[in-house]
Amino acid sequence: xxxxxxxxxxxxxxxxxxxxxxxxxxxxxxxxxxxxxxxxxxxxxxxxxxxxxxxxxxxxxxxxxxxxxxxxxxxxxxxxxxxxxxxxxxxxxxxxxxxxxxxxxxxxxxxxxxxxxxxxxxxxxxxxxxxxxxxxxxxxxxxxxxxxxxxxxxxxxxxxxxxxxxxxxx
Amino acid sequence: xxxxxxxxxxxxxxxxxxxxxxxxxxxxxxxxxxxxxxxxxxxxxxxxxxxxxxxxxxxxxxxxxxxxxxxxxxxxxxxxxxxxxxxxxxxxxxxxxxxxxxxxxxxxxxxxxxxxxxxxxxxxxxxxxxxxxxxxxxxxxxxxxxxxxxxxxxxxxxxxxxxxxxxxxx
Amino acid sequence: xxxxxxxxxxxxxxxxxxxxxxxxxxxxxxxxxxxxxxxxxxxxxxxxxxxxxxxxxxxxxxxxxxxxxxxxxxxxxxxxxxxxxxxxxxxxxxxxxxxxxxxxxxxxxxxxxxxxxxxxxxxxxxxxxxxxxxxxxxxxxxxxxxxxxxxxxxxxxxxxxxxxxxxxxx
Numbered sequence: 001x002x003x004x005x006x007x008x009x010x011x012x013x014x015x016x017x018x019x020x021x022x023x024x025x026x027x028x029x030x031x032x033x034x035x036x037x038x039x040x041x042x043x044x045x046x047x048x049x050x051x052x053x054x055x056x057x058x059x060x061x062x063x064x065x066x067x068x069x070x071x072x073x074x075x076x077x078x079x080x081x082x083x084x085x086x087x088x089x090x091x092x093x094x095x096x097x098x099x100x101x102x103x104x105x106x107x108x109x110x111x112x113x114x115x116x117x118x119x120x121x122x123x124x125x126x127x128x129x130x131x132x133x134x135x136x137x138x139x140x141x142x143x144x145x146x147x148x149x150x151x152x153x154x155x156x157x158x159x160x161x162x163x164x165x166x167x168x169x170x
Numbered sequence: 171x172x173x174x175x176x177x178x179x180x181x182x183x184x185x186x187x188x189x190x191x192x193x194x195x196x197x198x199x200x201x202x203x204x205x206x207x208x209x210x211x212x213x214x215x216x217x218x219x220x221x222x223x224x225x226x227x228x229x230x231x232x233x234x235x236x237x238x239x240x241x242x243x244x245x246x247x248x249x250x251x252x253x254x255x256x257x258x259x260x261x262x263x264x265x266x267x268x269x270x271x272x273x274x275x276x277x278x279x280x281x282x283x284x285x286x287x288x289x290x291x292x293x294x295x296x297x298x299x300x301x302x303x304x305x306x307x308x309x310x311x312x313x314x315x316x317x318x319x320x321x322x323x324x325x326x327x328x329x330x331x332x333x334x335x336x337x338x339x340x
Numbered sequence: 341x342x343x344x345x346x347x348x349x350x351x352x353x354x355x356x357x358x359x360x361x362x363x364x365x366x367x368x369x370x371x372x373x374x375x376x377x378x379x380x381x382x383x384x385x386x387x388x389x390x391x392x393x394x395x396x397x398x399x400x401x402x403x404x405x406x407x408x409x410x411x412x413x414x415x416x417x418x419x420x421x422x423x424x425x426x427x428x429x430x431x432x433x434x435x436x437x438x439x440x441x442x443x444x445x446x447x448x449x450x451x452x453x454x455x456x457x458x459x460x461x462x463x464x465x466x467x468x469x470x471x472x473x474x475x476x477x478x479x480x481x482x483x484x485x486x487x488x489x490x491x492x493x494x495x496x497x498x499x500x501x502x503x504x505x506x507x508x509x510x
Contacts, residue, residue, distance in 0.1 A: 039294055040301035042317035045278045045338045048219060051386060052279045055317030069289075086409075108385045109392045111503075113319055116492050118288035123495045124379060131380035146381035146394030147503055150493035152286050155293045163281075163317055165495055167387045209464060210471035211486035215448045217507045218389060222449045239459075283489055287419045322456050323490035332426030333451075333487055 020101035020137050024091070026135065033090055034096040037060060043093045049167050050108065051097060056090040057155065059083035062158045072117035074159050076126055082155075082160040083112060083129030090164050091137065104166050107134050107144035111163035116150040118162040123148045132164055190271035194261070197306065199330040204258055205229060213263045219337050220278065221267060222228050226260040226332040228252035234326045242287035244329050252297030252330040253282060258333050260300075261307065274336050277304050277314035281333035285309055286320040291310065293318045300332055360441035360477050361482060364431070367476065372497035373416065374436040375399060375429055389507050390449050396430040396502040397495065398422035404496045412457035418464055422500040423452060423469030430470075431477065432506050446508050447484035448475050452481040463488045470495045470502055 034157055037043055037054060044053045058066045070079035083103070112127035114122075119164045127148045135143050147163075175340045194201070207213055207224060214223045228236045228251075240249035265271055282297035305313050317333075324331045364371070368378045377383055377394060398406045398421075408418035410457055453465035469486045476482050487503075494501045 037314075037316070039298050040313060041280070042240040042313045043315070045276060045315045047278050050220075050390075052315045054315040054374045055281075055319075086462070106385060107388060108387050110381070111395075113318075119493045119497045121493070125492075127295070128379050135380040138232060143380060145385045145392045145394040146377070146379075147501060148494075148495045149395075149491055149501065150455075151319055152322050152492050153289045153291070153293075155318045155320075157289045161317065161319065165392070195348075207486070208485060209468050209486075210475040211450070212483050213485070215446060215485045216447050217446060218391075222485045222505070224485040225451075285490075293506060321489055322492050323459045323461070323463075325488045325490075327459045331489065 002070055003038070004062060013060070015042045017128040022105060024101065031088060031092040032060065034092040035062070044097045044156055045096070046095060046168065049169070051094070051166040051168050053090055054168070056093070056164065057158045058085035059089065059156070059158070060097050064158045067157050069099040069115045069117045069153070070126055070159050071121040076122055076158045078161050079126040080129035082158065083126055084133055086160050087133045089137040090162055093165060099169055101137065103168050104138060104142070105169040106142050106167035107138055108165040108167050109146070110134065110144045111149065113149050113151050113154060113161040113163070115152070115154045115159045116169050121150065123150055136154050172340045190274060193307050197339050199258070201262040201265060202257060204262040205232070213314040216267070216338060219339070221264070221336040223260055223263055223334040223336070226263070226334065227299050227328045228255035228330050229259065229326070229328070232257060234328045236329050237327050238329055239285045239287045240248035240296055240324070240329050244258065246292055249284060250299035251297040252328065253296055253332070254303055255331050256332045257300040257303045260332055266325045268338055271299060271307065274308060274312070275339040275340050276312050277308055278335040278337050279316070280304065280314045281317040281319065283319050283321050283324060283331040285322070285324045285329045291320065293320055296338070346472050356454055360395055360444060363471045363477050364441065367487035369428070370426060371432040371435060372400065372435055374396060374432040375402070384437045386437070386508065389509070391506040393430055393433055393504040393506070393507050396426045396433070396501050396504065397498045398425035399429065399496070404498045406499050409455045409457045409468055409493070409505070410499050411461040414486055416462055419466040419499050420480050422498065423502070424473055426500050426502045427470040427473045434506060438508055441477065441507050443467070444478060444482070445509040446482050446507035447478055448505040449486070450474065450489040451489065451492050453489050453494060453501040453503070455492070455494045455499045461490065
């Protein structure tokens with residue numbers, strides 16, 4: 001596995017091993033096209049080194065791939081797959097914004113919103129569908145902080161929405 | 171329409187066209203007084219170039235202007251109006267914090283939390299009540315990333331709460 | 341009360357009075373051990389001056405100290421105690437990450453997610469369980485922006501989860 005070393009010249013020197021694109025290719029993962037927003041917003045905004053993503057949903061094209069609540073219309077395993085699908089959409093947006101996943105120096109924070117009907121869902125296991133993909137692509141040294149929140153419903157009645165903040169390097 | 175050009179001398183040079191105050195005045199919009207917090211928190215915190223706002227509610231004075239859940243006690247159209255009202259409160263806080271809306275170089279991220287009774291609400295349309303105002307005031311080139319989340323209930327039983335992060339320039 | 345003065349040499353000069361550790365000791369508060377994450381994430385991520393925490397729960401060790409929803413299985417007062425417990429866990433993570441609470445120059449933003457069964461909960465009063473502790477430890481001049489959100493359920497079926505962003509100084 002080829003690794004490039006990059007030393008940030010800024011205030012916070014940090015050695016960055018950038019091989020996310022290699023890892024993705026080695027895993028045989030092809031990213032979908034980046035989702036285009038429907039309304040008065042954009043897929044991502046960069047401010048300084050931080051890249052804030054729009055809420056990522058488990059969609060394919062502009063259609064929801066999963067509909068329903070985890071623990072009611074959908075199983076926990078389906079919720080986990082939905083989280084994985086939403087995370088793939090996030091990677092597609094990052095690549096479109098920055099040109100390459102290798103420009104991510106850190107996954108700063110991930111929030112996994114899960115549509116649930118009530119208590120009893122293993123929410124961390126559902127959220128791992130996104131977290132594990134991000135770890136496998138960006139590496140253990142770039143793992144994010146994480147929140148998991150069970151909510152009433154989400155846009156398009158999908159089961160998962162991801163909030164993501166990345167740190168980008170130039 | 172009068173436009174001022176400002177070139178940020180910092181690490182990320184960015185040409186900023188600042189005419190939000192003009193656009194607001196041209197639209198005949200008067201901002202309410204900035205909401206004063208009730209407890210052990212403040213209306214906004216700036217760290218570096220980022221301005222993090224307290225959750226903005228559809229209140230007038232210290233009273234909720236809308237009460238209930240969208241899709242149950244309130245229609246989608248009322249939800250959209252509540253999102254607009256909350257966004258006006260956000261603008262009032264920004265102007266109070268920075269002196270002028272023209273010091274905003276970017277609307278970084280907007281999260282629209284919508285109190286819902288279940289599925290079936292057109293959440294993006296409700297959220298547009300806030301997004302469209304922000305786009306019309308700050309311009310298309312400063313549009314934010316956005317999340318929309320349907321939740322069980324919000325403080326004062328209002329239908330909308332906005333999370334907002336802005337980028338400020340000096 | 342001993343106070344150290346620190347002048348940040350960065351772009352935004354700010355005089356920081358750092359006595360959070362003293363205040364904590366004076367109040368006789370002992371922090372629990374910092375919670376270790378279970379999965380593919382870390383307790384906190386620093387990017388620039390911002391420290392983003394993983395969602396803090398009202399746990400002791402790896403067990404939930406409170407289970408249920410506020411206004412249903414739990415009273416508002418229990419919810420407030422749970423928010424306080426989660427905030428203690430946040431302080432423990434901050435100290436572990438930075439070496440000392442005195443390196444916090446600002447509590448930037450706090451979001452209090454409260455698991456509720458419906459309307460009628462005094463959500464701000466519940467959230468104060470966290471906000472008041474943070475104010476008492478870090479001081480009025482470092483008070484955060486705040487959001488309060490009532491949600492369907494949270495991991496481990498706890499009543500409270502905290503989102504926290506701090507600003508750190510070197």
